[in-house]
Amino acid sequence: MTAVPAPRIEPGKTRHARITGGILIGLAILTAVVFAPDGTGIATFRLSRPTDALVLPNLVVPAVPFIYAAAAVLAFLGARQFLRGGTRWTSLSMGIGLAVAVAAFLVWATTGKAFSLTGMLQATMVRAVPIALGGLAGVLSERVAVVNIAIEGMLLAGAFTGALVGSLLGGMGGLAAAVAIGGLFGFILAALVVTYRMDQIIAGVVINLLVLGLTSYVSSQVFQEYRYLNNAPVFRAVKVPLLGDIPILGPMFFQQNIFVYGALIMVGVATYYLFHTRMGLRARAVGEHPRAADTLGINVYRTRYINVTLAGMVAGFGGAWFTLGSVGRFDEGMTGGRGYIGLAAMIFGRWHPVGALAAALVFGFADSLQQKLALLQTPIPSEFLAMAPYVATIIVVAGLVGRARPPAADGKPYVKE
């Protein structure tokens, strides 16, 4: 951002702030007019399950005061942005505003009913895992300028291998095999695009095709006959002592299986690796300006091979979640396009591991929210609710993230002279 010349910042920023202010005021009006319930309804959010160590009372929210308060906050934030455009808090105001609007919406939808808030947040994390890992795989390879369309195929390969090897050797063996097979496909992708300079999109699609055809074939011909090959153990949730007992956040972050912990750790490690180590700096240099990196003695090809293989391993781990972390069996096409959503999470997360995780969480939240709304019998048709995760991701990204810039050399093969 600092690279943008100074004189051009102010008008654009003011305009952006004005737009933000306008949106917030719009949300305030929407909240006050549409969500305002009649009478004295209350919304009940269940915070704990009977099995929790620390049983919390239900969170009971009187709908009318809450929604008017939310509208007032939104109006204040909006007016502030509108009048004092260009202040530093534009994105923050938008973030708070969206959160308040979502809370008001939830209270409106729940008026006179109840649902498990803890369950919803726990589901948010679970649903975000494969997307976050897919996004992270994308970050790792695109940071060295290799566009990775093959994430979907790598997820599927990981899911398949996890189920097959997991059935024979147990969960840990399956997980290791899934990571290895993901790495193998990462290496193949690197070979195709780095050594043979194949078009990166085509190479990715070829891998997706290959994996889908192969796994569907084995699934319908072999697994159908030999069922014991498709009966893997599932990693159960492991509660972290003490931290797992924290109300609300405990179940979300610390009562999960190893895939959730693995995803969180990997995001941290990847961030450290990319932005705080010499290797990471070199990797980013290769993604931005491979010629310059080469001149300085960085082995561009090797860097790309390593990072894309690492990306494949991350995707393989993410793929194993579908079988070893969720349902314990493989089924044709079971990843259901989550790899592509992961790619979108990477872009929304501005090619940053933490950003990709955040985008995945937004998606996961909207996804679990729509499941709850379907149970609460709101007047919104279920097809619209099903769109909610995608719409929410777009709104949050457009509203908060703004323009993102991919690595400069992204998608371009490098020819050493």
Add this chain to the structure above:
Amino acid sequence: MTTFTYTLRNLGSATAFLLAMIGPAHAFTACQVTDTGGIDDNSFNQTAWKGVEDAMADFAIDGRFLESQAETDYEANINSLIEGDCDIIITVGFLLGDATQKAARANPDQRFSIVDFAYEPAIPNVLGQVYSTDEAAFLAGYLAAGVSETKILGVFGGINIPPVTIFMDGFVRGVDHYNAQKGASVSVLGWDIDSREGLFTNNFESLDDGRAFAQNLYDEGADIVLPVAGPVGLGSAALADELGTDKLKIIGVDADLYFTDPQKSHVYLTSITKRMDATVRQVIETAMNDTFNGGVLVGSLENGGVDLASFHDLDSAVPQEMKAELDTIREGIIAGTIKVRP
């Protein structure tokens, strides 16, 4: 991006096609087009294919299938079978309704049969196979209401279409019947019979959706869940297996999942079976005898086209009294004294 996915999915169906073609030649060939979810979905498509397999064994005919990997495959798959010498083409699933109608009108000499669809008015060369699934689902609802300890039941569907929601309708009405008979107040989450809205995965493939949706219902207190979403329900069974059947039980649909999902068989309280294998076999037989007529073939409790499976491992969870009541209700439905539909 979607074009890529479709292309690559078509590749999968082409492989299946080639494999299914291998075999000795016979005089009569029955061909089948599956819905998405695959021939090995342990449920819907697999049961229908079993009907062809039974016919192959009993009448020494040829059978082959084409898998639809996406909704865009329907027409292409039907058309490629029309060129392939099929004596009857059986399309499996409500979603193939439009594609089948189009192909049937364009090829009036080709005999078609479609599972889960009835045309109004009837097309002379298409026999629709429909099922009064709500009759069996009614029994399942009554059973679940009596067995539930939390007095909360959960249901979710694949897509909001009649062959799916008919299960949910019957289930909810069965629960209502229980409440009316016993003065109880068992509730069903996930389907509002009046507004026609509820909980849907909007796909028949993502097994982890089945787990997540069942978890959602469990979090809200449900201890018995009915997933009406083909293989997606297998994900719900994985959750029930993990939690234990004392906390969560699953009711299967289409086939008796106790047999088709043997690894998780203990989690199934029962299954609402839709004997597509029986009706498909019957349709093939009529086509072979030249007694084939367009119109509708209805599977019901009375003719065994739909039924409630045994309780198998969970037999002890069902009181003797409940079993007797279910028999009475079954007779009532067949005799018409108990109304499954208003």
